[in-house]
Amino acid sequence: MKAIIMAGGEGSRLRPLTCDRPKPMVPVMDRPIMQHIVQLLWDHNFRDIGATLMYLPEDIKDYFGDGSDYGVNMQYFIEETPLGTAGSVKNAQEFLDETFLVISGDALTDFDLNYIMSFHQKKKAAVTIALTRVPTPLEYGVIITDEAGSVQQFLEKPSWGEVFSDTVNTGIYVIEPEVLKLVPNNTVFDFSKDLFPLLLSRGIPIYGCVMPGYWCDIGNLAQYQQAHYDILAGETNISCPGSEIAEGIWVGSGTEIHPEAYLEGPSFIGQNVKIGKGAKVSGFSVIGSNSILEENASVKKGIIWNNVYLGKKSSLCGGVIANRVKIKSHTSIYEEGVIGDDTILNSYVTIKPGVKIWPHKTVEKGAVVQESLIWADQAKKHLFGANGVTGTVNVELTPEMAVRLGSAFGSCSKKEGQIVLGADGYPCSQMIKNALAIGLTATGCNVLDFNKVVTPISRYGVRTLGINGGIQVHALEQGEKVCITFLNRQGTNITKSEERKIENAFYREDFRRVAGSQVTDIKNYPDIVSSYFEDLEKSIDGDIIRNAHLKIYLDYDFMNFDENLPGMLENIGCEVIFSEGADLDHRFNQDLRWYQQQVVDLQCDLGAIFQYDGEKMILIDNLGHVIQDDLYMVLVSLLVMKTHQDATIVVPVTASQVIEDMAKKYQGKVIRTKTAKQFYMQQMIEDKIVSTQKGYKQYILQFDAINALVYILEFMAKEKIPLSEIMALSPEFYQHQKAIECPWHAKGTVMRKLIEEQSMEEQDGGGKQGELLDGVKVYHENGWALVLPDSDEPICRIFSEGVSMETAEELTAMYADKINNYKKE
Numbered sequence: 001m002k003a004i005i006m007a008g009g010e011g012s013r014l015r016p017l018t019c020d021r022p023k024p025m026v027p028v029m030d031r032p033i034m035q036h037i038v039q040l041l042w043d044h045n046f047r048d049i050g051a052t053l054m055y056l057p058e059d060i061k062d063y064f065g066d067g068s069d070y071g072v073n074m075q076y077f078i079e080e081t082p083l084g085t086a087g088s089v090k091n092a093q094e095f096l097d098e099t100f101l102v103i104s105g106d107a108l109t110d111f112d113l114n115y116i117m118s119f120h121q122k123k124k125a126a127v128t129i130a131l132t133r134v135p136t137p138l139e140y141g142v143i144i145t146d147e148a149g150s151v152q153q154f155l156e157k158p159s160w161g162e163v164f165s166d167t168v169n170t171g172i173y174v175i176e177p178e179v180l181k182l183v184p185n186n187t188v189f190d191f192s193k194d195l196f197p198l199l200l201s202r203g204i205p206i207y208g209c210v211m212p213g214y215w216c217d218i219g220n221l222a223q224y225q226q227a228h229y230d231i232l233a234g235e236t237n238i239s240c241p242g243s244e245i246a247e248g249i250w251v252g253s254g255t256e257i258h259p260e261a262y263l264e265g266p267s268f269i270g271q272n273v274k275i276g277k278g279a280k281v282s283g284f285s286v287i288g289s290n291s292i293l294e295e296n297a298s299v300k301k302g303i304i305w306n307n308v309y310l311g312k313k314s315s316l317c318g319g320v321i322a323n324r325v326k327i328k329s330h331t332s333i334y335e336e337g338v339i340g341d342d343t344i345l346n347s348y349v350t351i352k353p354g355v356k357i358w359p360h361k362t363v364e365k366g367a368v369v370q371e372s373l374i375w376a377d378q379a380k381k382h383l384f385g386a387n388g389v390t391g392t393v394n395v396e397l398t399p400e401m402a403v404r405l406g407s408a409f410g411s412c413s414k415k416e417g418q419i420v421l422g423a424d425g426y427p428c429s430q431m432i433k434n435a436l437a438i439g440l441t442a443t444g445c446n447v448l449d450f451n452k453v454v455t456p457i458s459r460y461g462v463r464t465l466g467i468n469g470g471i472q473v474h475a476l477e478q479g480e481k482v483c484i485t486f487l488n489r490q491g492t493n494i495t496k497s498e499e500r501k502i503e504n505a506f507y508r509e510d511f512r513r514v515a516g517s518q519v520t521d522i523k524n525y526p527d528i529v530s531s532y533f534e535d536l537e538k539s540i541d542g543d544i545i546r547n548a549h550l551k552i553y554l555d556y557d558f559m560n561f562d563e564n565l566p567g568m569l570e571n572i573g574c575e576v577i578f579s580e581g582a583d584l585d586h587r588f589n590q591d592l593r594w595y596q597q598q599v600v601d602l603q604c605d606l607g608a609i610f611q612y613d614g615e616k617m618i619l620i621d622n623l624g625h626v627i628q629d630d631l632y633m634v635l636v637s638l639l640v641m642k643t644h645q646d647a648t649i650v651v652p653v654t655a656s657q658v659i660e661d662m663a664k665k666y667q668g669k670v671i672r673t674k675t676a677k678q679f680y681m682q683q684m685i686e687d688k689i690v691s692t693q694k695g696y697k698q699y700i701l702q703f704d705a706i707n708a709l710v711y712i713l714e715f716m717a718k719e720k721i722p723l724s725e726i727m728a729l730s731p732e733f734y735q736h737q738k739a740i741e742c743p744w745h746a747k748g749t750v751m752r753k754l755i756e757e758q759s760m761e762e763q764d765g766g767g768k769q770g771e772l773l774d775g776v777k778v779y780h781e782n783g784w785a786l787v788l789p790d791s792d793e794p795i796c797r798i799f800s801e802g803v804s805m806e807t808a809e810e811l812t813a814m815y816a817d818k819i820n821n822y823k824k825e
Contacts, residue, residue: 001044001045001046001047001048001098001099001100001101001117002046002048002049002050002095002096002097002098002100002101003041003046003048003049003050003100003101003102003103004049004050004051004052004089004092004095004096004100004101004102004103005024005034005037005038005041005049005050005051005052005103005104005105006051006052006085006088006089006102006103006104006105006171007022007024007034007051007052007053007060007105007106008022008052008053008054008055008057008079008082008088009022009023009024009055009104009105009106010022010023010054010055011023011026011055011106012504012508012510013219013220013221013507013508014026014218014219014220014221014224015356015358015508016322016338016339016340016341016356016357016358016359017221017224017320017322017338017340019340019341019358019359020056020341020359021056021059022053022055022056022057022059022060023055023105023106023218024037024060024105024106025056025059025060025063026106026218026224027288027305027306028108028218028224028227028228028231029228029231029238029240029241029268029286030241030252030268030270030271030286030288030289030306031241032063033105033106033107033108033218034051034060034064034105034106035064035070036108036238037103037104037105037107037109038064038067038070038072039070040109040110040111040113041072041101041103041113042070042071042072044112044113044114045114046072046101046113047071047072047073048072048073048075048095049067049072049073049074049075050074050075050076050077050092050095050096051064051074051075051076051077051105052077052078052079052088052089052091052092053076053077053078053079054078054079054082054088057076057078060076061076075092075095077091077092077095079091082188083186083187083188083189084187084188084189084190084193084194085171085189085190085191085192086183086189086190086191086194086195087183087184087186087187087188087189087190089102089175089180089183090180090183090184090185090189093177093180096175096177096180097177098177099117099120099121099174099175099176099177100174100175100177101113101116101117101172101173101174101175102171102172102173102174102175102191103171103172104170104171104172104217106218107170107171107215107216107217107218108214108215108216108218108227108236108238109170109172109213109214109215109216110213110214110236110237110238111130111170111172111211111212111213111214111215112211112212112213113172115209115211116128116130116172116174116209116211117174119149119207119209120174120207120209123148123149123205123207124205125174125176125205125206125207126175126176126178126179126199126204126205126206127173127174127175127176127179127196127199127204127205127206127207128173128174128206128207128208128209129143129151129169129170129172129173129196129206129207129208129209130169130170130171130172130173130209130211131143131145131167131168131169131170131208131209131210131211132167132168132170132210132211132215133166133167133168133210133748133749134166134168134748135166135744135745135746135748135749136744136745136747136748140168140169140217141154141155141168141169141192142154142155142165142166142167142168142169142748143155143165143167143168143169143208144165144167144755145167145207145208146759148207149207149208149209149210150205150206150207150208151196151200151206151207151208153772154169154192154196154197154200165748165751165752165755166747166748166749166751166752167208167210167748167752169192170211170215170217171217172211173191179195179199179204182195182198182199183195213236213237214230214235214236214237214238216230221320221336221338222336224303224320225301225303225318225320228284228286228303229284229301232248232266232267232268232283232284232286233266233284234266240268241268241270242268242269242270242271246263246265247265248265248266248267248283249263249264249265249266249267249268249269250267250268250269251268251269251273252269252270252271252272252273252289253271253272254271254272255269255270255271255272255273255274255275256273256274256275257269257273257275258275258276258277258278258279260277260278261275261276261277261278261279261280261281261293262278262279262280262281263275263281264280264281264282264283265283266283266284267281267282267283267284267285267286267287268285268286268287269281269287270287270288270289270290270291270306271289271290272289272290273287273288273289273290273291273292273293274291274292274293275287275293276292276293276294276295276296276297276312277295277296278295278296279293279294279295279296279297279298280296280297280298280299280300281293281299282298282299282300282301283301284301285299285300285301285302285303285304286302286303286304287299287304288304288305288306288307288308288323289306289307290306290307291304291305291306291307291308291309291310292308292309292310293310294309294310294311294312294314294329295312295313296312296313297310297311297312297313297314297315298314298315298316298317299315299316300315300316300317300318301317301318302316302317302318302319302320302321302333303319303320303321304316304320304321305320305321305322305323305325306323306324307323307324308321308323308324308325308326308327309325309326309327310327311326311327311328311329311330311331311347312329312330313329313330314327314328314329314330314331314332315331315332315333316333316337317332317333317334317335318334318335318336318337319333319334319335319336319337319338319339319351320337320338320339321333321338321339322338322339322340322341322343322359323341323342324341324342325339325340325341325342325343325344325345326343326344326345327339327345328344328345328346328347328349328365329347329348330347330348331345331346331347331348331349331350331351332349332350332351333345333351334350334351334352334353335353335354336353336354337351337352337353337354337355337356337357338355338356338357339351339357340356340357340358340359340360340361341359341360342359342360343357343359343360343361343362343363344361344362344363345357345363346362346363346364346365346366346367347365347366348365348366349363349364349365349366349367349368349369350367350368350369351363351369352368352369352370355369355370355371355372355373356372356373357369357372357373358372358373361373371400372509383405383499383502383503383506383507384499384502384503385791385792386676386677386790386791386792387483387485387677388483388484388485388486388493389405389483389484390476390481390482390483390484390792391481391482392480392481393428393431393432393479393480393481393482397432397481397482397484399431399432399434399435400435402432402435402436402439402484403435403436403438403439403442404439404506404509404511405436405439405484405502405506406435406436406437406438406439406440406442406443406471407439407440407442407443407505407509407511407512408439408502408503408505408506408511409436409439409440409469409471409486409502410439410440410441410442410443410444410445410511410512411443411505411510411511411512412498412501412502412505413443413445413468413469414468415443415444415445415446415512415514416468417446417467417468418445418446418447418448418467418468418523419440419445419446419447419448419467419468419469419470419471420448420450420458420461420462420465420467420469420470420471420487421433421436421437421440421447421448421449421450421470421471421522422449422450422451422452422453422455422457422458422461422470422471422472422473423451423452423453423472423473423474424452424453424454424473424474424475424557424559424560424612424613425452425557425559425560425562426474426475426479426482426559426560427479428475428479428482429473429474429475429479429482430452430473432473432482432484433449433471433473436471436473436484437449437522441519441520441522442511442513442514442519443511443512443513443514444512444514444518444519444520445520446520446523447520447522447523448465448467448522448523448524448525449522449523449524449525450525450526450528451524451525451526452529452560453472453528453529454474454560454561454612454613454614454615454706455472455474455485455613455614455615456532456613456614456615456703456704456705456706456707457528457529457532457614458470458472458487458491459472459487459491459492459703459704460491460528460532460535460704461491461525461528461531461532462487462488462489462490462491463489463490463491464531464535466489467489468489469486469487469488469489469494470486470487470491471484471485471486471487472484472485472487472613473485474560474612474613475559475612476612483613486498486499486502490685492678492681492682492685493677493678493681493682494678495678495682496676496678529564533564533568536568536706536707536710537568537571537572539707540572540710540711540714541714541717541718542571542572542573544714544717544718545572545573545574545710545713545714545717546572546573547573547717548573548713548716548717548720549573549575550573550574550575550605550606550713550716550717551574551575551577551602551603551604551605551606552569552574552575552576552577552604552605552606552607552608552713553577553578553595553598553599553602553604553606553607553608553620554566554569554576554577554578554607554608554610555578555579555595555607555608555609555610556578556609556610557610557612560612560613560614561610561614565610565706566578568706568710569709569710572710572713574713577602577604592609592618592620592626595607595609595618595620596620596624596625596626597624599620599621599622599624600622600623600624604622605622605716605722605723606619606620606621606622606712606713606716606723607619607620607621608620608705608709610705610706611705614704614705614706615703615704615705616705617632617705617708617709618632619632619635619712619723621722621723621724621727622722622723622724623724625724625727627723627727630654630655630656630733630735631727633651633655633656633659633702634655634656634658634659634662634730634733635712635726635727635730636698636701636702636708637649637651637659637662637663637670637698638662638726638729638730639695639696639701639711639712639715639726640668640693640695640696640697640698640701641662641663641666641668642666642695642729643694643695643696643715644692644693644694644695645666645667645668646667646668646669646692647666647668647669647692647693647694647695648668648669648670648671648688648689648692648693649663649668649669649670649671649698650670650671650673650680650683650684650689650698651670651671651672651673651680652672652673652674652675652679652680652774653672653673653674653675653771653773653774653775653777653786654675654737654786654788654799655672656733656735656801657733657784657801658730658731658732658733661731662730662731669692671683671689672773673773673774674773674774675774675775675788676774676791681699681703684698684699684702685699696711696715733801734801734802734803734804734805734807734808735799735800735801735808736799736800736801736802736805736808736809736811736812737797737798737799737800737812738797738798738812738816739790739793739795739796739797739798740795740796740797740798740816740819740820741794741795742789742794742795742796742819742823743794743823744794746822746823747789747794747796749822749823749825750787750789750796750819750822750823751775751776751787751789753818753822753825754776754778754787754818754822755770755772755776757818758770758776758778774786774788775787775788775789780811782802782803782807783800783801783802783803783807783808783811784800784801784811785798785799785800785811785812785814785815786798786799786800787815787818787819796819798812798815798816798819800812800815
């Protein structure tokens, strides 16, 4: 049988371990990862093996040669330029003249390959994909199959809202040779993104086979370490080399261990290692061949490669040390520290947790290294949350981190043009903004500082001035936390793919740097606020509002809006009564009865409570009714469709079904989209959507509370009706929501179980239709329920709507029970 090993990986997320070697040559248990794969293939009677190579191909060819030392015949196929996963295998088409197996050269597994070959033949599939189940599927390709194993849907690296299963693609495939005819020559073409969807669209059978056994995608340093721990713990069928001299302690030939050294299992010590008096090797440690541990040296859950010197009283705790590193006496390396090849750490050096040292460096005696030398890779997996980058000031979000974040964004942006920076009035926001500016200018970006602005004004400035993009910082929790929002040239939030690029640059510290003479001055643009308010006043019929003599109760954060907001309202003839200084977070999440009473007692036409960043507000009508969240979205939809029929509205899957009812009344159209802000924000501004909205624009009403308030006042004045009567034009609806604790590792399982249950009910004719646009949405006879994994917290959110509030609450409770039951599994 023939197999092809995809071994072209550069392994950028494993740096500095992969700076001088291809990823398949990174050692696991003192031998390259790819050697474990070759052994697995030999164990399952694969004798003709090809390997696709690209990055440092000679390293792999020199090591494996013709394969005779491993009992196989090896052939190599080199990509001159990247061709993608399917494109690289296409490059070996002449070799693959029979049913063949594709396997990654940088993942560790003990799968029974004969099992999947038999499954493939039984199903008469064109392609069979080896599947496994993982606790957190965000970094993998999620695959949904029916009961027979036929693949129904692919989703590459989903967000939590798109996690419909915990069953993922392992990158191991059985393929019929004629399938390669569909792969174009010398073209970048991927299995998951291109070939498999093409096969599905043509009705060519693809099957998924859930494989028992161990599989670990060694994509980052944490997974690399975990693979060793799993082998030592006996969780795989991958054996430790050497002899077991005591329970759980494997030692290679020629190794000398002092009688007074302390060894603890499970651990592995390679060949020709010398371990001195008093040295300690604790459990889950790996010592590579030809290494030396001097007296009283200590290794705890550490991984040491070959030819490493560990001096007297030096220690390694939970880190990785590459080849030929010299660590002198009294030096300490802490958790997740990684030391690249040929580095010298002099005496009394301290390497703090998470610090990475790139190859060929020298660290002077007594240095305390708190930041990575040259490049870094952090343990945190996801920098971006649902609304940008959020964290506690000087704890999770420090100025140092902000500098790196600015450098990452700048490195992913063009040097030409400008980047806008804005922040609200809180000192902590201004501090983070200034740190971001340093990082941006270091990459050669031209920075335009808007100084003190709220988010809608920054969006307006980027859009109207034709800027490349921007960053806005706004405070949360009275300045204890801040949120950093990244904007594209349209002023909307950047896409998920752009977020990933920034994350990769941030974690690798792979920054563009310019010469000192190319660093530009930061230019200030303080006039953006006055321009914004001037343009707003020009866009409305001020006389109509003045003649209406409207009375407004206004509450906002004076730190952010100063006198601009009430001043503008007074300019257009409104009587403004406002309070200031209350806790905005409390105001937005807690009891609003006091505000309702104020609006009614003072006989106001409207009450408006602004959130910190100016994008969101709570309205209170003249009768004291609160309009926020779902009800506010209904109001926005009503205003857009009532001012111009045939308008198209974009709403997330959580929005009420009554919006469709209103669309029928006003001959409009509704497009549903994902809940993440950038998804439906981006669709709102598409020309084909905006061109249908001849009156008020949904994007402005939804994401610019200042403009929205003025347009609502204008509408009230034109129609000569109070806000309460406007709201009466929309049908009543009943929605409920609840958050259920759900550990990260259980989210994929919960979603898979929900889909499986829904699929079975549909097949049985239960009448309950499902939808997988974002999360799992199920339509019932009297309403619908949506289960959506949260991207920031270990919870699943349940949204429901029913013909009554009692029905909505019952639906929420039913799905809460399902989540609680499924997460236990």
